[in-house]
Amino acid sequence: MHSIHHPRYARHRFPAEVISHAVWLYFRFPLSLRMVEEMLTARGIEVSHETVRQWAMKFGQDFAKQIRRRLPAPGDKWHLDEVAISIAGRKHWLWRAVDQHGAVLDILVQSRRNAKAAKRLLRKLLKKQGMAPRVMITDKLASYAAAKRVVMPGVEHRQHKGLNNRAENSHQPTRRRERIMKCFKSAGQAQRFLSVHDQVANLFRRRANTNAADHRRSRAHAFRVWSEVTGAAPGL
Template sequence: MRPLVPESEFVGFRFPPEVITLAVRWYLRFALSYRDVEELLAERGLDIDHVTIFRWVQRFTPLLVEAARPCRHRPGSRWFVDETYIKIAGRWRYLYRAVDQHGQVIDVLASERRDQLAARHFFRQALAHSRRPVEVTTDKAPIYPRVLDELLPEACHVDARWENNRIESDHSRPKARLRPTRGLKRLRSAQTISTGHSLIQNIRRGHHELGTDVEPRRRLAAAFTELSHAI
């Protein structure tokens, strides 16, 4: 009896994997709306509705992120954590983000609230796939000390003024990509897209063992080709 071979996630779709991953990559990489991607694909003779592209992004981004996880470099021992505002369904929500001292995005979390429950959830999620840091830098928000004492009592907590500029300046990258979307509609969608943005950023900065045998300008395209074969 032959062993069962996992079926590709692309089975059953009208378009081949290279077209689907191209649309997803364009949307996550560039400051484009779904209609922009639809127009660019039409120039290549591909008649694909923007709603279909939205569904591809929502379905395949988490799969690509999970496929890339074993290829990611081990995060550094110093974390910089902060939250920024994003608009979802016309209301301001929060996006928790963490980067290490090398600029690798460790994790992201879209949340309706900025409180200890959200911060605890974020750190638990980040720690599930990363080594424990020896130092965590945050702003002076009162939500962090208690959470860090609970989850990372051995880590040094730094909250001095100006010490968190690394992550604060990094917020501009995902925000620039979200600007053309004209507002996200659901928290889940915000989480998916923000995670995809982080994947793109990390691959382009060389924090994954993906696309390493091509020039930097082609690294992202090569990485997505490798990942499409994995899913």
Template structure:
């Protein structure tokens, strides 16, 4: 008796297979549409037209549902396979205008200059800095050294994070 070759849907991770359970289009079509939607900033109607040119009849609202269902699952899968980051971080914040409103832009970069994480907040205070640093540590691992600027909120947030740890993160301040 010959064994059946696994189809793409059965060879997937359980989380992704559960999401794809009731979707009736081929997986490669769904992933291509979602990738083009995210990577190239195409509108849903443009994607509908592009798929029609390729002989695939799909509605723009269907592509939107695929994006909603697949992006969160794919993001989790990509985070699990993310490369390890350097243990020396530089954390800073600046303010930028987003849709006419000023926001504080927190970011962390490693020694290679790769962005580890970022966060937009309406306020620059200890609570915002602490939330940002906890999220970055959770997703990227604990750094050995963090270089920050002279802003008191970052220092206060790092000291609050130190309270529950055995091995503290070394803090360097630079103007």
């Protein structure tokens, strides 16, 4: 491994390759901070779980923004869904949008499950994506229809629980992380973590109906993009 001296990592004791690898492990897999610490220790890298947490907070959002810019344009069919999550003993709602290919478009953690919350999600999506979808698919929650009439009146809206499995399935990795992290500590922490987690998952997501050779090429491309985003040499 050849260490790269990137200005982003100035004044850090560890090289870019170690930091980027730790951040990748934490956001890519359902691992706790202490698990990441142990995996690095197994490679002879002595670093505390608190240091890993600080790296994730400092670099995660920037990596996610750069990944988003490098991903293909999203599809024109948006699946929206909301799921209850527990934060500090209180119920919150995680609103998520994915396209027809399964790529997560955006997430929003809110304390309400009403039309105002749905409007916030739609406005955030329009601002981030820069365009409206051709079709919006949701379950039968009335808040979606009320929000769509105000924010995206010209978009076709299909409401049927059976049509929205793609969005519902996208919540499963979050459930796994909840268990590992023993619930999120605050709405802000959940928003920050999941906004990075979902973009890393988008980058390394295995596309449906791909053979082994195509998957290997896609994975190699994902690692090249990760190397460009982090400014670190591939491999540790």
